[in-house]
Amino acid sequence: MNPRPGAASEGGPITRLLETFRPDLLRFAFWLARDRAIAEDVVQETLIRAWKSKDELKDPAAARPWLLTIARREHARLYERKRLPTVDVESIEALGDPALAVDGDAGLTDLRGAILKLPAEYREPLVMQVLGGFSTTEIAQELGLTQAAVLTRLFRARNRLRTIYGLTPDEEDT
Amino acid sequence: MSGAPTPDECRHVRLHVGADPHSLPADVQAHLATCDACRRFRDETLMLDQRVRAALELQLAQFRTPAKSAPRSRRFALAASILLGVFMAGGVWLLRTPPALAGEVVEHVLEEPDSWDARTPMSPADIGQVLDMAGVDFVGDVPVVYAAPCMFRGRHIAHLVILGPEGPKTVMLLPHASVDGRRAFSEHGLRGVLLPAGTGSIAVLARGADVPADLEKALVSAVRWR
CATH class of the missing domain: 1.10.1740 (Rna Polymerase Sigma Factor; Chain: A)
Structure with missing residues (x-):
């Protein structure tokens, strides 16, 4: 055989x-x-x-x-x-993972930590879009959401990361 | 959108920019041409997105290094849990006799019911890939109609279905699960046998029929762990 x-x-x-x-x-x-x-x-x-x-x-x-x-x-x-x-935000083991550290770029390290702390409902579509290359339509289909819901989640994900990058969050993130 | 931008228009535009800054609808792009504040928001978001992309692109070389050691308090907790685990594992190991293995095998087979429906012999190349992944050679003349690499007890194994005169039989080649001797079992309408084979074992299952003795011998002699 x-x-x-x-x-x-x-x-x-x-x-x-x-x-x-x-x-x-x-x-x-x-x-x-x-x-x-x-x-x-x-x-x-x-x-x-x-x-x-x-x-x-x-x-x-x-x-x-x-x-x-x-x-x-x-x-x-x-x-x-x-x-x-489910993992409590403050006890995420990965936050101490050396893979997250970037020599000479503390901002990027902080950004990684902030992404890890995003709630799954925001983090998942963001990772699918930015890392996976999925369109918002594909994300909506895969997650069983409306496209409007996906847009809102992606908007809120980025809005939360704006402060880490030293930007003012949009006031509409409620 | 024409004339001075309204707050509602800006909200709509920022939602799109914040959600998908690289793929903006025409009405959003038209708004950006006339609204300085939203254009600034778009530019900031594009810069942020570059950083997010860079943040997500973890370097695999770093990713594969061991995680940092646990804090001292956690190390004590870890040591205590290991000691407890050793005692418990000893007990569990004694209980983890072939019937437990048989139960796991049956459970695994029940999770792949489609495997019983295959009737067409697979190509040697496809079977070879599965055996390669499982680290086993299987030499014989039994027609294999299903072969898949599966995870079993945390390791790759070869899950085969062979087609004989009495119908299909599942054969699981288990390099990491040893048994002391031949052990027949019957669970959930499946009848099977665990066969010792070198340092590992072979599980053979049939629906409502015993596994022929000559097939058992043929299978054991066909297996070589790598």
């Missing part, structure tokens, strides 16, 4: 394609989960689920958004199935 018993493990084209997105997936999952270990679990499950559904990927050029969508759903599923406790 195994065509190459004892062969070196290199994987096939689809496996290699999926693996090239591992860094992107890990980064994306980290911002959703705010926990490195959970992010790694999400990525592992994502790659397995993607491999099982590989026939759905008709165009390799669409692999990245396809994988990120799977990752987002895996992250949501993880919380649903394992009933992981």
